[in-house]
Amino acid sequence: MRTCLRGFAAISALLLTVGSAAAQDKIRIGLIYTLSGPPAALGQQSKNGFELALKHLGGKMGGKDVELVVVDDELKPDLAIQKARAMIDRDKVDVVVGPIFSNVLVAIHKPVLEAGKVLISTNAGASSFAGAACNAHFFVTSYQNDQIYETLGKVATDKGYKTVYAVVPNYQAGKDALAGFKRTYQGKIVEESLVPLNNLDFQAEITKINASKPDALFTFMPGGLGISLIKQLNQAGLKGKLPILSAFTADEATLPVLQDAAEGVFGALTWAPNLDNPENKKFVADYEAAYNAVPASYAMQAYDAAMLIDSAVRATGGNVSNTAAFAAALKKADFKSVRGPFKFNVNGYPIEDFYLTKVVKRPDGKFQTEIVEKVLTANADSYAKDCKL
Numbered sequence: 001m002r003t004c005l006r007g008f009a010a011i012s013a014l015l016l017t018v019g020s021a022a023a024q025d026k027i028r029i030g031l032i033y034t035l036s037g038p039p040a041a042l043g044q045q046s047k048n049g050f051e052l053a054l055k056h057l058g059g060k061m062g063g064k065d066v067e068l069v070v071v072d073d074e075l076k077p078d079l080a081i082q083k084a085r086a087m088i089d090r091d092k093v094d095v096v097v098g099p100i101f102s103n104v105l106v107a108i109h110k111p112v113l114e115a116g117k118v119l120i121s122t123n124a125g126a127s128s129f130a131g132a133a134c135n136a137h138f139f140v141t142s143y144q145n146d147q148i149y150e151t152l153g154k155v156a157t158d159k160g161y162k163t164v165y166a167v168v169p170n171y172q173a174g175k176d177a178l179a180g181f182k183r184t185y186q187g188k189i190v191e192e193s194l195v196p197l198n199n200l201d202f203q204a205e206i207t208k209i210n211a212s213k214p215d216a217l218f219t220f221m222p223g224g225l226g227i228s229l230i231k232q233l234n235q236a237g238l239k240g241k242l243p244i245l246s247a248f249t250a251d252e253a254t255l256p257v258l259q260d261a262a263e264g265v266f267g268a269l270t271w272a273p274n275l276d277n278p279e280n281k282k283f284v285a286d287y288e289a290a291y292n293a294v295p296a297s298y299a300m301q302a303y304d305a306a307m308l309i310d311s312a313v314r315a316t317g318g319n320v321s322n323t324a325a326f327a328a329a330l331k332k333a334d335f336k337s338v339r340g341p342f343k344f345n346v347n348g349y350p351i352e353d354f355y356l357t358k359v360v361k362r363p364d365g366k367f368q369t370e371i372v373e374k375v376l377t378a379n380a381d382s383y384a385k386d387c388k389l
Contacts (some may be wrong), residue, residue: 001217006259008177009298010174012135012311013116014291021223023104025064025065025318026064026065026066026067027062027064027065027066027067027094027095027309027313027318027320028066028067028069028091028093028094029066029067029068029093029094029095029096029097029309030045030068030069030070030071030084030087030088030093030095030096030097030098030321031046031068031069031070031071031097031109032073032080032084032087032092032096032097032098032099033046033071033072033073033097033098033099033100033209033231034072034073034074034075034099034101034104035047035070035072035074036072036074036230037074037075037224037227038076038200038223038224038227039100039101039223039224040223041223041253041254042098042100042123042222042223042253042296042298043072043100043298045252045253045295045296045298045299045302046098046100046122046123046155046298046299046301046302046303047070047302048132048249048287048290048291048295049122049287049298049299049300049302049306050068050097050122050242050286050303050305050306051068051299051305051307052283052286052289052290052299052303053302053303053304053305053307053310054066054068054073055290056129056282056286057306057307057310061306061309061310061313061314062310062312062313062314062315062316062317062318063313063314063318064313064318065237069087069091069093070177071083071084071086072114073099073104074100074124074141075100075101075104075197076104076191077103077104077106077107078107078109078182080099080104080107080108080275081107081108081111082115084096084108084111084112084363085111086114088111088115088117089110092341093117093153094117094118094127094308094320094321095117095118095119095120095320095326096108096112096117096118096120097117097119097120097121097122097302097305097309098121098122098123099121099122099124100123100124100222100298101123101173101174101222102124102125102126102145102170102172102176103171103172103173103197103238104124104128104236105121105124105126105129106128106172109128109135109138113135113137113138114126114259116323117137117323118137118138118139118326118327118330119137119139120138120139120140120141120305120308120309120330121137121139121140121141121142122137122140122141122298122301122302122304122305123142123297123298123301123302124140124142124145124173125140125142125144125145125147125176125243125349126144126145126172126173126176127144127145127146127176127179127381127383128143128172129347130347130349130381130383130384131178131183131347131383131384131385131386131387132386132387132388134346134347134348134386134387134388134389135348135389136324136327136331136348136389137323137324137327138168138328138348139308139330139331139344139348139365140348140349140350141301141302141304141305141308141350142270142297142301143270143349143350143352143354143381144176144349144383145172145173145176145177145180146177146179146180146183146377146381146382147180147268147354147379147381148177148180148220148247148268148354149176149178149179149180149183149218149220149247149268150180150181150183150382151183151184151245151268151354151355151356151375151376152177152180152181152218152245152247152266152267152268152378153180153182153183153184153185154158154184154185154260154375154376155183155245155266155268155356155367155375156181156187156216156218156245157186157187158187159216159243160215160216161187161214161216162187162188162215163187163188163189163190163212163213163214163215163216164185164187164188164189164190164214164215164216164217164218165190165191165193165205165208165209165212165216165217165218166178166181166189166192166193166217166218166219166243167192167193167194167195167202167205167217167219167221167229167247167281168192168193168194168195168219168221168222169194169195169196169197169199169220169222169311170194170195170196170197170247173196173220174197174220174301175194176195177220177247178192181218183382185218186380187215187282189218190212191208191212193208193389195225197225197304199225200224200228202228202229202232202233203230203232204234206233206236206238209238209242210236210285211239214242216242216244216245217233217242217243217244217245217246218246219244219245219247219249220246220247220248220249221247221248222248222249223248223254225249226246226248226249226250226251226254226258227251227254227257227258229249229256230249230250230254230261230262230265231258231261234261239261239264240264243266244265244266245266245267245268246265246266246267246339247267247268247269248297248314249265249267250262250265250267250359250369251267251296251297252273252293252294252296252297252299252367252368252369252380253296253298255294255295255359255366255367255368255369256367258367259367260271260361260367262367263358263359263361263367264298264358264359265358266309266356266357266372267356267357267358267359268354268356268357268375269297269298269354269355269357269369269371270297270339270350270352270354271297271338271340271355272292272357272368272369272370272371273295273369273370274368274371275338275339275340275371276314277338277340279323279337279338279341280338281335282341283295283300283303283338287299291355294366294367294368295302300338300339303336304335304338304339304342307335307336307337308330308333308335309337310335311329311330311332311333311334312326312329312330312332312334313329315329315332315334330344331344331348334342337352338351339353341353341378341383342352344382345381345384345387346384346389347383347384347389348389349381349384350385351378351379351380352378352379353359353374353376353377353378353379354373354374354375354376354379355371355372355373356371356372356373356375357369357370357371357372358370358372360367
């Protein structure tokens with residue numbers, strides 16, 4: 001009887017081992033993006049970018065099949081928490097990727113990490129987790145929010161703009177935008193307008209702009225907000241008269257709608273479609289062929305995230321169940337970013353270059369942002385010094 005029991009126990013252990021190995025043959029990745037409402041184009045770009053990378057990888061990461069679980073957070077933080085938990089508890093995802101907006105990131109950060117999973121933000125780069133609250137299992141493949149606006153603040157100073165009017169949405173990323181801009185801008189901000197995240201009417205702000213007569217406008221208005229703002233500024237006769245320093249207000253996600261209305265708008269970013277390196281040329285060409293659209297930074301950052309995950313899966317021999325080992329492999333960033341030089345700082349946010357960009361019309365009639373000049377080289381965010389990892 002003892003011999004039989006021992007044999008049964010050995011067989012059971014073997015079956016458990018085989019079952020575990022079989023489960024590990026497939027990598028499950030949860031994508032959580034805003035895929036409905038005015039900002040849906042941003043989430044769709046991210047989803048497209050990640051899926052294009054997976055196509056380039058032959059549908060596998062580190063030799064393992066990949067299953068994607070895609071959910072729409074609807075730009076509702078409470079709903080995002082529920083959907084993130086469902087991906088972990090029901091769908092058994094190994095890693096969570098996303099989101100677009102920082103208020104959603106703030107909401108899902110704790111439940112995802114407390115569940116023992118790795119979280120990779122491909123766009124939202126809230127300051128909340130870059131300093132003392134950094135976490136070894138949290139990574140960002142975009143930037144720390146402030147860095148984009150620090151770039152624009154330096155540009156405004158270098159161009160000699162003495163006065164600037166600032167308008168941003170009233171949520172974490174908008175506040176980070178103002179903080180970053182003010183960190184490097186040496187002139188006077190005549191007014192700071194914080195508008196609701198769902199605001200589409202900027203007449204009150206335009207009236208104030210006309211009254212204050214600033215040298216330039218600084219704004220961060222992603223998705224549908226940016227479309228409304230640029231169109232209303234043009235309707236007010238300000239196109240060509242008021243220099244616009246912006247991020248995500250006029251980019252490849254909104255340019256198909258804005259077109260000529262956005263031509264000449266300045267921005268700042270770590271990348272543009274015309275960045276000259278082999279990886280980026282292939283990415284842009286294949287994205288345009290697959291989706292009949294010019295890729296935006298949202299797509300680029302998600303593409304890089306997929307390549308990052310692939311590098312870590314390869315480094316761990318396909319075993320992502322050991323979260324600490326998987327996170328350590330991610331930290332090495334052993335992949336070629338389409339943006340060029342890229343490495344992680346101690347806090348899991350990138351150290352990278354930042355450029356001044358400008359909206360232009362291409363010979364084929366499509367619009368895109370193009371690099372004007374490099375503003376910051378190998379730039380690290382200002383919060384990393386408080387991270388104790």
